[in-house]
Amino acid sequence: MSDVTADPAPGAAEPPAPDxxxxxxxxxxxxxxxDAEVDRTxxxxxDADHLPAEGHVxxxxxxxxxLREALSALDVRPAPPGPPR
Known part of the structure; x- marks a missing residue:
């Protein structure tokens, strides 16, 4: 294999560097x-993908x-009925 890279075609523009x-x-x-509620959350x-870093917080x-609300809601839900005694 060769370590030489091909030169771009004359007049070919390099892709712009990301801003x-x-x-x-x-x-x-x-x-x-x-869980629909957790998935929506x-x-x-x-939304953070479209914000500058300072907007992520x-x-x-x-x-x-x-997510805390969803976890807290688990504590107040009645437990499913157990097997009959």
Missing amino acids: PAVPRPLGVARTPTG LARLA EVYEDVHGG
């Missing part, structure tokens, strides 16, 4: 949990609060 000031999606995949994370705090 560091423009937010870029993180591309983090979210696997559905099966986690879907909010996609609000999104993360919102998602964290929603």
Whole structure:
């Protein structure tokens, strides 16, 4: 194999470098949990993809609060009936 790279064609423009000031999606995949409320809350994370870094805190705090509420709701739900005695 050769370490030599081919020169671009004359007059070919190089792709523009990404602008560091423009937010870029993180591309983090979210696997559905099966709980509609939790899935809606986690879907909010996609909003951070379109915000500058300083805007992420609000999104993360919102998602964290929603997940805490979902976990707290588990404590107040009645337990399923057990087997008859």
